[in-house]
Amino acid sequence: MQKLLLLSIGAALALPQTGLATEVTGAEIGLSYSTLADGNARDVNKTTLGGAIELGFGPQFSVQGDIATRYFDGIDETGKNATAHAIYHLPGDMAVGAFIGKDWLDGQSVEYTGLETAGAMGQISYEAAFTHMDADGAHGNQLGLQANYALNPQLDLGGRFDTLHAEGDDMSRLSATAGYRINPGTMLTGELGFVDGDGMDAESFVGIGLKATFGATGGVTFGGRGLQEFLPGL
Template sequence: MKFLATLAAIASALAFSSAQAVEVTGGDVAFGYSTYTDDTDVSKFAVTGAVEIGFTPNLALQFDAGAHAFNLIDETGTNLTLHGIYHANEQVSFGGFYGNDRLFGDNQDFYGLETGFEAGAANGELYIAHAEDSGFDVNITGLSGSYGFDHGFTLGGSLQYADFDGGLDVTRLGATGTYTVNPAFDVYAELGTVKASAFGFSNSEPYFGIGAAMTFGADRGATFGRRGLFELLPGL
């Protein structure tokens, strides 16, 4: 909780020292559906949103919220995340985040560090996160990037790896194609695989996803992508 308290203190200090400079610099609202190709009953529909508030040209806060409806278990999980952001320059940003996933009335806190860059048509992100719950810890590493081509097409890829207390490893690898309908509206499709390994056994499952996003403010909306365990597994 010290991490969250630190972010809150930074936010308070910025609010008092730069009250007249506060402005919404970007954000987005997105809708997505994903499922495993071998079993479409294992599916997820998600509605997520983000807004970034700038206090100075270099300092900002980003707030994320999401609802994830899981078809197989007929339950909806929620996610809230706060990012503290330092824009080193127009291309490179650094951040720290704290968030909470909630499902079945149970709360899962997570926190971590992140960095991202945007250079012309290319952009990328790297983050590390740690989640804690009764009885186990989870360490997550995520890497993603994309490159924009002519006529509104963008190709991207992502890799996420999670270690659940050393007993279970989950790896998600995906490739995404995005088409920009207009500067404020994108549609995308994703293909990938999820591999789980535990106690010497492993299994891989292919998945696909589709979605749309409406952005405002900066070209890519908010600076950083979503975090949390709900973002690790498609469908479930």
């Protein structure tokens, strides 16, 4: 999959030389904060600053790049993350993609690849992704699902479910989400949920964020990927 994705991105980057128009179709930048809600665990929190940009190569194909930096207060460390997506846009406001990326934290790294899809049906938008992770020979798989319902032009309500199965360790998170559009290009987000894993009690967490979007499509096709993005507050 890694070779196929890299070849697809390379082919896309070569397309402008053949006369096919290339344009920035969307971009976004956001700042978010999440923390475990238990009073004895509120020093376990995460602050994220990230952005993404998407380049279109004709009406069907695009590539998206994401970068993020995160500060984890509980371990006093700063992590970084980068992801590249190759995306094919289908009729009916649906897209499928493949991605490759890497997390860096405390001198260690996690490489990941995966498949993803996103789309909309009326007032409902959805996104799903399967991720395979590799950290120095240790492997894990993650499945993420999320959906939103637009109550009106300003307010979205939704939910998110993620599960991670690693060698000898499983973890899952379930949350309710909300988004309020301050104006057409700026959204305030919120999340309330639970995270549970082997050897730990279920912990509640809360998150809040502010996101600005740009471009004709109102942002980028896919959300962030990787282990650091999966962990709420941790």
